[in-house]
């Protein structure tokens with residue numbers, strides 16, 4: 001059970017007096033998170049039921065959180081299906097609970113689908129492109145904190161733990177990405193606020209009457225930051241459009257995602273030319289973070305570190321694919 005900060009319904013009732021969300025009818029901890037303490041909260045106001053998620057942040061600070069929360073608020077206002085932070089009576093969307101930062105956001109409908117098909121991928125691609133365009137006029141700025149400078153800082157820390165073959169791959173790929181990031185083509189790629197971690201478990205779908213699935217929304221924006229839009233797309237393709245055991249790309253799902261994305265925001269020539277480089281960058285990012293979580297766990301909260309070998313396989317599988325994308 002991943003509720004690190006226990007809180008009783010009585011404490012929440014008191015805390016909610018600073019909000020205008022109605023009275024609590026249900027309050028329960030969410031077991032599946034690995035980083036924060038999350039609770040489903042149901043309230044009733046004027047005879048109408050409302051569903052929220054209360055999060056007590058265990059890692060992120062009061063200084064770091066506004067970028068993420070106001071980004072969600074901005075996207076929600078632009079019609080993108082993401083959780084909307086609720087304002088307390090004083091207008092604040094971030095407050096203190098049990099001495100930690102805490103927020104209440106709207107609960108999205110649906111459940112994650114961990115075995116997506118082309119129709120799931122198309123919906124994610126379409127909304128990802130809309131999200132990128134909607135982020136253009138977001139006025140706060142924070143880079144993706146898990147990009148090249150973090151890779152350069154973290155690779156030397158994990159190298160002592162892995163064998164020579166993996167060391168060689170990690171160092172060669174870092175060098176490849178340093179050259180790519182230093183190129184004029186890279187500098188010219190379009191960028192903006194990105195989710196940066198839009199894996200299958202950060203998207204919800206609702207079942208439809210005809211047996212299909214409708215996108216319920218994107219959540220977990222706590223790795224968001226300004227990056228190349230193509231990087232965000234590559235992160236998605238590396239998770240949504242692959243054969244999980246081998247890491248190989250599934251062309252049908254990838255085409256579905258890319259076509260749907262490009263129908264909203266057509267890709268430029270440099271983006272198509274550097275598709276393979278960006279898939280490699282996206283694989284490297286998660287290989288490094290998984291190695292770091294696996295060998296250098298920072299606290300007891302990482303209950304089950306993800307398998308680093310998965311992203312090593314993905315990286316190896318991307319190194320020899322054709323570099324040009326035809327979408």
Ligand SMILES: Nc1ncnc2c1ncn2[C@@H]1O[C@H](COP(=O)(O)OP(=O)(O)O)[C@@H](O)[C@H]1O
Nearest residue numbers: 030032033034035036053083106107108219220
């Ligand atoms: N806004 C939301 N709407 C619906 N469900 C949510 C929302 N936020 C979180 N959840 C649920 O809570 C679970 C844990 O959230 P997550 O962000 O993954 O936690 P953590 O940051 O602790 O890893 C998710 O798998 C999802 O089921």
Ligand SMILES: N[C@@H](CCOP(=O)(O)O)C(=O)O
Nearest residue numbers: 034035197199220286290306
């Ligand atoms: N998606 C990442 C892990 C990021 O953490 P989470 O909060 O999204 O679970 C990975 O798979 O390595």
